[in-house]
Amino acid sequence: MSPVGLHVIPVTGMGEVRPGDVLATLILAAAPPLQDGDVVVVTQKVVSKAEGRLEPVDPDDPASHKALVEREAVRVLRRRGDLVITETSHGFVCANAGVDLSNVERGYAALLPLDADRSARRIRDGLRGRGGVEVGVVVSDTFGRPWRRGLTDVAIGCAGVAGVADLRGSTDSFGRPLEVTEVAVADELAAAAELVMGKARGIPAAVVRGVDPTWLRESSVAAELVRPYHEDLFR
Amino acid sequence: MSPVGLHVIPVTGMGEVRPGDVLATLILAAAPPLQDGDVVVVTQKVVSKAEGRLEPVDPDDPASHKALVEREAVRVLRRRGDLVITETSHGFVCANAGVDLSNVERGYAALLPLDADRSARRIRDGLRGRGGVEVGVVVSDTFGRPWRRGLTDVAIGCAGVAGVADLRGSTDSFGRPLEVTEVAVADELAAAAELVMGKARGIPAAVVRGVDPTWLRESSVAAELVRPYHEDLFR
Numbered sequence: 001m002s003p004v005g006l007h008v009i010p011v012t013g014m015g016e017v018r019p020g021d022v023l024a025t026l027i028l029a030a031a032p033p034l035q036d037g038d039v040v041v042v043t044q045k046v047v048s049k050a051e052g053r054l055e056p057v058d059p060d061d062p063a064s065h066k067a068l069v070e071r072e073a074v075r076v077l078r079r080r081g082d083l084v085i086t087e088t089s090h091g092f093v094c095a096n097a098g099v100d101l102s103n104v105e106r107g108y109a110a111l112l113p114l115d116a117d118r119s120a121r122r123i124r125d126g127l128r129g130r131g132g133v134e135v136g137v138v139v140s141d142t143f144g145r146p147w148r149r150g151l152t153d154v155a156i157g158c159a160g161v162a163g164v165a166d167l168r169g170s171t172d173s174f175g176r177p178l179e180v181t182e183v184a185v186a187d188e189l190a191a192a193a194e195l196v197m198g199k200a201r202g203i204p205a206a207v208v209r210g211v212d213p214t215w216l217r218e219s220s221v222a223a224e225l226v227r228p229y230h231e232d233l234f235r
Numbered sequence: 236m237s238p239v240g241l242h243v244i245p246v247t248g249m250g251e252v253r254p255g256d257v258l259a260t261l262i263l264a265a266a267p268p269l270q271d272g273d274v275v276v277v278t279q280k281v282v283s284k285a286e287g288r289l290e291p292v293d294p295d296d297p298a299s300h301k302a303l304v305e306r307e308a309v310r311v312l313r314r315r316g317d318l319v320i321t322e323t324s325h326g327f328v329c330a331n332a333g334v335d336l337s338n339v340e341r342g343y344a345a346l347l348p349l350d351a352d353r354s355a356r357r358i359r360d361g362l363r364g365r366g367g368v369e370v371g372v373v374v375s376d377t378f379g380r381p382w383r384r385g386l387t388d389v390a391i392g393c394a395g396v397a398g399v400a401d402l403r404g405s406t407d408s409f410g411r412p413l414e415v416t417e418v419a420v421a422d423e424l425a426a427a428a429e430l431v432m433g434k435a436r437g438i439p440a441a442v443v444r445g446v447d448p449t450w451l452r453e454s455s456v457a458a459e460l461v462r463p464y465h466e467d468l469f470r
Binding site for chain 1: 414
């Protein structure tokens with residue numbers, strides 16, 4: 001592999017994840033040998049499954065799913081037809097409060113992790129303890145957004161890798177202060193990882209190798225990436 | 236290089252781009268040898284420079300920049316202090332109508348390309364004609380977004396690589412129809428490329444190698460990724 005640039009490697013063959021499974025162990029068994037400085041991106045779906053964040057729903061009654069969405073939402077921002085745009089207890093704005101039926105056993109829905117930063121830390125600590133590697137971890141989920149069609153993967157939790165890289169004090173190639181100083185690195189890592197996952201293929205994790213070492217630090221999506229209600233111009 | 240996964244390679248050493256420069260030529264000279272199926276991500280800044288989309292501004296008078304923003308905006312959605320969230324003639328929602336002073340010679344501002352899909356096609360055609368390679372091209376820019384802090388790179392133009400990958404008709408690993416069927420591939424490619432560019436380092440392009448070959452097709456950001464006003468729930 002060339003040492004220049006990033007390498008994004010899908011983690012295949014993890015198998016179906018069940019409540020109580022230790023994700024760090026499953027990742028170490030399925031991923032290519034991890035290296036210090038790698039970032040491991042893990043999808044919300046397997047994190048929720050491992051943490052037992054599954055709720056029974058009646059697969060033949062859409063009202064059963066809808067009731068769960070209403071329960072998980074702290075605020076409904078918009079409704080159109082079957083689409084419900086919600087704010088969750090974590091401060092995420094997404095469809096259906098993150099309650100998701102895809103890639104979950106029939107009769108169950110997956111809820112978001114209670115605290116995906118903590119989930120990321122747990123995986124990071126597990127990879128350190130069981131694998132002896134110092135890596136960053138991003139927990140990703142697939143969200144829509146205003147203004148633009150299509151969905152992208154974003155970070156809902158992180159540990160050991162920056163949520164936002166702060167470039168304040170840096171200058172551009174002409175020596176002037178940068179206008180863009182806050183790059184949402186964890187979201188871009190989640191997006192890069194999605195490119196090798198594929199919704200239909202059900203690949204639940206990816207390794208990003210070659211990230212800027214200055215991004216590897218203590219971090220939190222809640223503190224760095226969630227825009228508080230009072231700062232938001234569109235709620 | 237491992238054949239598995241994606242490789243994101245920064246294109247360094249392109250030098251300062253000037254009006255009239257042919258980007259395909261500069262990219263071919265600076266990039267690693269391109270291969271069929273690569274996606275080349277090029278930042279808006281160098282596209283705007285090559286296309287002469289530069290306007291004089293008085294560097295000592297912020298009102299001069301502001302007047303340009305008002306001229307380029309077709310609609311102002313929100314104002315807070317110096318922050319102006321605008322809709323552009325292309326339908327993009329971004330700060331300052333995309334008028335940008337960073338990494339531009341003092342005394343000038345860069346405007347968005349008039350039609351970045353056409354810019355992408357021109358670069359794609361140039362790489363085909365001058366380099367004999369069949370690649371996709373994404374023109375990227377750095378935008379903020381509601382709900383979340385930090386900025387990410389998104390696609391403002393594309394050619395030869397999907398804006399949105401349509402997974403309708405696909406099923407999940409349990410055989411059920413997917414809930415997420417429209418992945419904004421071009422935005423995720425732009426985000427992945429940003430990870431190797433770095434605002435301060437001023438790297439203006441990156442090559443993404445190893446993308447899903449089904450994404451390589453005729454495409455357009457305007458048609459696939461820009462959400463029309465009447466579809467948007469937050470304008």
